[in-house]
Amino acid sequence: MVEPKYVAPTGTSDILSPEVERRNCIVDKARRLLGLYCYQEMIVPTFEHTELFVRGIGEATDIVSKEMYTFGDQKGSSFALRPEATSGIVRAFIEHSLYTKSMPQKYFCIGPMFRKEKPQAGRYREFYQIDVELLGAEQPSADAEVIALLMHIFQDLGLKNLTLKLNSMGCRICRAPYREELVGYLRKVEKGLCRNCRERIKKNPLRVFDCKVEGCRHLLREAPELISVLCAQCQEHFEEVKKYLGVMGPDYELDPKVVRGLDYYTRSVFEVVSPSLGAQNVIGAGGRYDYLVEDCGGPPIAGLGFAIGIDRTSLAMKRSGLKGLEFLPALTIEILS
Numbered sequence: 468m469v470e471p472k473y474v475a476p477t478g479t480s481d482i483l484s485p486e487v488e489r490r491n492c493i494v495d496k497a498r499r500l501l502g503l504y505c506y507q508e509m510i511v512p513t514f515e516h517t518e519l520f521v522r523g524i525g526e527a528t529d530i531v532s533k534e535m536y537t538f539g540d541q542k543g544s545s546f547a548l549r550p551e552a553t554s555g556i557v558r559a560f561i562e563h564s565l566y567t568k569s570m571p572q573k574y575f576c577i578g579p580m581f582r583k584e585k586p587q588a589g590r591y592r593e594f595y596q597i598d599v600e601l602l603g604a605e606q607p608s609a610d611a612e613v614i615a616l617l618m619h620i621f622q623d624l625g626l627k628n629l630t631l632k633l634n635s636m637g638c639r640i641c642r643a644p645y646r647e648e649l650v651g652y653l654r655k656v657e658k659g660l661c662r663n664c665r666e667r668i669k670k671n672p673l674r675v676f677d678c679k680v681e682g683c684r685h686l687l688r689e690a691p692e693l694i695s696v697l698c699a700q701c702q703e704h705f706e707e708v709k710k711y712l713g714v715m716g717p718d719y720e721l722d723p724k725v726v727r728g729l730d731y732y733t734r735s736v737f738e739v740v741s742p743s744l745g746a747q748n749v750i751g752a753g754g755r756y757d758y759l760v761e762d763c764g765g766p767p768i769a770g771l772g773f774a775i776g777i778d779r780t781s782l783a784m785k786r787s788g789l790k791g792l793e794f795l796p797a798l799t800i801e802i803l804s
């Protein structure tokens with residue numbers, strides 16, 4: 468064996484058999500189920516104008532401020548490799564005037580995303596997602612339908628014992644006073660917080676809930692929770708979502724600490740956690756984003772969706788002894804097993 472002269476960049480990987488087959492199984496099954504739910508596939512570019520992500524995801528988020536791969540062209544334009552797919556789909560939805568057609572509209576997109584993350588188990592710089600978006604649906608039943616679809620995909624893959632965590636991020640009306648209340652609390656405990664969190668107080672206080680530092684997590688146990696100060700409309704919306712979920716099936720846990728790391732989320736947010744993974748155990752997550760289409764220059768159209776992490780889902784399947792070979796021709800299964 469020779470010492471390789473070139474190796475794959477940190478945070479990327481070569482996907483070889485039988486991993487490829489398991490991933491293809493995830494994608495095939497999801498694609499089939501999404502078709503049954505009347506979702507249409509959309510292929511959007513792997514890079515966009517940087518400005519789109521800054522506006523959509525939020526300037527003060529870790530994704531935009533630290534984790535994007537950006538590059539320029541000869542004309543001085545700035546582009547970024549997509550760190551997530553929702554912004555691109557929303558951009559395409561506006562650019563092609565898809566909002567003029569009847570609502571709601573359902574799209575999905577499958578492909579690689581890129582984030583300059585600190586490499587660690589379960590975190591990759593190039594990672595693969597199945598991204599699902601439902602546009603033009605304001606009613607709480609849509610939240611429940613999207614969550615049920617997400618759980619349906621995992622169930623179809625044979626994954627068991629998953630935990631669905633649910634929270635509400637409120638709206639512009641209830642989030643502003645909450646933000647002030649949270650900042651007041653954080654100022655009181657500022658000395659005990661890590662440097663990142665102290666920085667977040669000024670720029671994006673809600674992000675402190677993403678912090679993995681034990682000292683911060685301990686202090687945040689006593690922090691005020693948005694869920695208890697929701698405005699009447701958000702409260703009602705959340706109650707309805709829970710009611711529909713109760714009828715439709717997927718069990719959930721309320722977790723007021725679930726705040727997705729993107730600014731565009733409003734109201735329902737959710738995460739699906741696999742017990743077989745370590746610290747990076749979220750295999751699917753999403754939420755509602757009622758202002759995003761408008762923020763990206765479109766009409767005021769509500770939206771919601773989720774992303775499934777293909778890498779982590781595949782790892783969770785592997786650890787559960789699931790090969791995912793069901794879609795392969797018999798001969799290939801024989802060769803692989």
Ligand SMILES: [Zn+2]
Binds near residue numbers: 637638640641642
């Ligand atoms: Zn509200």
Ligand SMILES: [Zn+2]
Binds near residue numbers: 664
């Ligand atoms: Zn911290």
